[in-house]
Amino acid sequence: MYRLLLLKLFGILLCNALFFSTMALAEPLPVTEVASGVFVHQGVHEELTEGYHGDIANIGFVVGKKSVAVIDTGGTLAVGQRLREAVRQVTDLPITYVINTHVHPDHIYGDAAFAQDHPQFVGHFKLGDAMELRRDMYQRNNLEVLGKAFAGSEIVKPTLLVKDTLELDLGSRVLQLKAWTPAHTNTDMTVFDTTSQTLWAGDLLFIERTPAMDGDTRNWLKLIPLLKAIPAKMVIPGHGTPTMQWQQAFDREQHYFEVILGDIRASIKKGETMESTMDHAAAGEKDSWVLFSTVNRRNINLLFPQLEWE
């Protein structure tokens, strides 16, 4: 009897410890309601190398009358769990959709935190393949940089694919999803909330942070006029502050692309090497962006070998 009591007491202690440790892990992420029913957690501007903590992208959710859609989930399972707690602080409605705006690890690695809700995982029709092709590299790189903070983070493949456009009804609230041709990546998708006229641009729009390239920048330039034609009041970029002055934000991004492409083309024409071009192309844009020196060099490293074939 005494033994049983001791066992019970031990059990209670263990439960408490477990309870508190999950509590501590799942402290809700701070979110801002940028439009009625539209909640955003703004990531910080840091690199994906040393000092990366998995919380650099803008992630959040939209609440309808009947259900909730989560849009991007952060760079680790823990960030996803904290986003889920943030949803639960706002509403008890079921989470029926988890939408990934593209394949990058800072946007998708919190997905698994929502598996318990059995949502549809929604993505660009190329997202599943892109996840599979990048899986090994992402696991290795993220584990190297994040170490234990990456524990439990895994890729969740989409269960609902968007070929061109798709509407999701959250109950008196319709989200319009649009899959784009290769631009920031080959898996870019935007989400437009028709009720508040808020556009989740994913990484097709960078504000403050230097736009990172991993797809087809020449095509991205062609998409900007189409993105600007969307009747949005407010745009949530993939990185940076959500804004009503989003037309100018696209203009700034377009300007950077035109400058970097122009400078690289001029270098190639002069017979200059990639190495020396990396030291100066688009250098005049330095003060307009955050993390410029590393991201700009990487962009040149990616673009130069492509533009050599023009």
Added chain:
Amino acid sequence: MKRLFIVVSLLACCFSSVYAFAEASPDVWPVLKKSFFGDKVIEVSDVMRLEGPRRAESGAQVPITLSIDKPDTYKNVYLFVDANPIPLAAVYHFTALNGKAQLSTRIRMQTDSYIHAVGETADGKLFLAEIAIRAAGGCGGMVDGDDAEIRAAAGKIKLNVEAPVKFGAANPVTFLIKHPMFTGLQRDLASGGYKPAFFISKVSFNYNSKPVMQADFGVAISEDPYMRFFYLPDAPGKLEVTALDNEGKTFTHEVEVNN
């Protein structure tokens, strides 16, 4: 409980910083050296140098420059990326007709690694140059696009000589060949396995039919292989290149060198 959590997070931070400072390992080279060159002595050379970024911006296209003070010092120069799954990136064969033994290329790097260049003299002596580069993800990376289209486009060559040319002196030439350089380590989602290796294996350059430069490539050479090197033209003529892929296909191109 909160305090405990803070302690745990601090510990986690310490842990992750250990991971974050993983760097090029010096442990691979002794093994590579032994397997390629046996017990031969390799001296550190002061006539050969390697240059590259301390941290590569992209593991897929890392720019590297190899310089040797005299073009005919070494019969062969072996280039290794220690930490790549297939470390031997290229073997270069310079001649006196290079005029200047300086060569730039772009390589793939899987992770942080030492780069080694081993120069071999005509009488079999070996000399070494090395640098360390931090990098990630250049070997198993994604391949997007249609295989048939990629194969159809393969083999297109660009050969650019600098004008005006200086006869009797070393002039730079830039060579580019369109080719996916499949490593054999890239996933093939259609078959569930890996895409077979498909790469340019050899390039030879002649000036007025005389050999200037030859190179053997491995899959550590980046997609659309790039080489910038020097040639020594004595008079107007023709610079020709022949490239061979591992499936036996040859691609040729030539450029007239006038004034």
